[in-house]
Amino acid sequence: xxxxxxxxxxxxxxxxxxxxxxxxxxxxxxxxxxxxxxxxxxxxxxxxxxxxxxxxxxxxxxxxxxxxxxxxxxxxxxxxxxxxxxxxxxxxxxxxxxxxxxxxxxxxxxxxxxxxxxxxxxxxxxxxxxxxxxxxxxxxxxxxxxxxxxxxxxxxxxxxxxxxxxxxxxxxxxxxxxxxxxxxxxxxxxxxxxxxxxxxxxxxxxxxxxxxxxxxxxxxxxxxxxxxxxxxxxxxxxxxxxxxxxxxxxxxxxxxxxxxxxxxxxxxxxxxxxxxxxxxxxxxxxxxxxxxxxxxxxxxxxxxxxxxxxxxxxxxxxxxxxxxxxxxxxxxxxxxxxxxx
Numbered sequence: 628x629x630x631x632x633x634x635x636x637x638x639x640x641x642x643x644x645x646x647x648x649x650x651x652x653x654x655x656x657x658x659x660x661x662x663x664x665x666x667x668x669x670x671x672x673x674x675x676x677x678x679x680x681x682x683x684x685x686x687x688x689x690x691x692x693x694x695x696x697x698x699x700x701x702x703x704x705x706x707x708x709x710x711x712x713x714x715x716x717x718x719x720x721x722x723x724x725x726x727x728x729x730x731x732x733x734x735x736x737x738x739x740x741x742x743x744x745x746x747x748x749x750x751x752x753x754x755x756x757x758x759x760x761x762x763x764x765x766x767x768x769x770x771x772x773x774x775x776x777x778x779x780x781x782x783x784x785x786x787x788x789x790x791x792x793x794x795x796x797x798x799x800x801x802x803x804x805x806x807x808x809x810x811x812x813x814x815x816x817x818x819x820x821x822x823x824x825x826x827x828x829x830x831x832x833x834x835x836x837x838x839x840x841x842x843x844x845x846x847x848x849x850x851x852x853x854x855x856x857x858x859x860x861x862x863x864x865x866x867x868x869x870x871x872x873x874x875x876x877x878x879x880x881x882x883x884x885x886x887x888x889x890x891x892x893x894x895x896x897x898x899x900x901x902x903x904x905x906x907x908x909x910x911x912x913x914x915x916x917x918x919x920x921x922x923x924x925x926x927x928x929x930x931x932x933x934x935x936x937x938x939x940x941x942x943x944x945x946x947x948x949x950x951x952x953x954x955x956x957x958x959x960x961x962x963x964x965x966x967x968x
Contacts, residue, residue, distance in 0.1 A: 759804030814844030
């Protein structure tokens with residue numbers, strides 16, 4: 628009889644423990660869900676509910692291959708944007724509980740809407756599915772995509788007729804391009820390679836494999852030191868210009884309340900990176916050191932006027948002519964020169 632009472636008491640303790648653990652995990656889930664939309668900023672503390680902290684011996688957060696027990700949002704551990712983490716809780720009863728969560732980290736400073744005015748427009752060949760766009764002086768270098776139609780072309784701003792055309796193999800889908808000295812660097816979409824051309828003749832010099840971390844080639848620019856590439860995520864990949872297969876660093880991008888993924892065509896100008904967001908009529912102004920979006924251009928009206936009702940004919944071309952921005956899009960018939968107000 629005494630043994631049965633002991634077994635029964637142990638069963639009660641086990642059930643109570645399981646119930647308490649479930650309550651802790653439910654409390655953690657509710658807390659994380661409530662914080663996911665609001666997000667955190669660097670320096671914030673993860674303030675977990677008392678139902679958790681009063682019943683735990685330790686709490687750790689794992690992100691990628693790192694783990695910390697410091698519940699401060701530290702840029703040495705977290706990135707801007709979404710961080711898919713695992714909370715590991717060791718209870719006072721010695722049990723270990725795990726729960727997945729998403730910690731969104733936003734910029735502290737709201738991005739500013741940047742006013743502008745259109746001061747000129749130039750013809751653009753509406754047959755060109757533009758992916759890369761860079762201007763040097765009055766010379767335009769343009770990378771056009773699509774299988775069986777990809778090309779790198781060179782023409783004078785104001786004339787849509789190319790002076791040089793470098794057609795690419797049918798299997799190649801061209802993407803972003805940029806100028807480095809007397810060379811043009813160009814990405815491909817899913818071919819996992821990039822090309823280097825002579826800027827004057829558009830003759831191919833060499834090719835290189837894309838870094839494994841870059842799933843697809845999207846946008847490309849050059850900051851005077853490194854190539855900077857996008858792959859349709861929230862990431863900016865800084866590549867060694869002498870070995871573009873090597874990633875020097877990765878910077879994640881976010882605004883004050885928004886995680887900007889699908890970063891696409893890029894341009895570096897006067898210390899900032901400008902990026903369009905695929906399928907959105909906006910161009911972001913990004914601090915390349917922190918990844919914080921400090922400003923945003925709204926090109927909704929221009930997109931409506933130029934997409935011909937086709938949702939794929941998106942804003943997708945950023946270059947600079949002096950301090951004025953040049954913008955265009957896939958299959959648009961015009962390039963617009965924009966002055967900042």
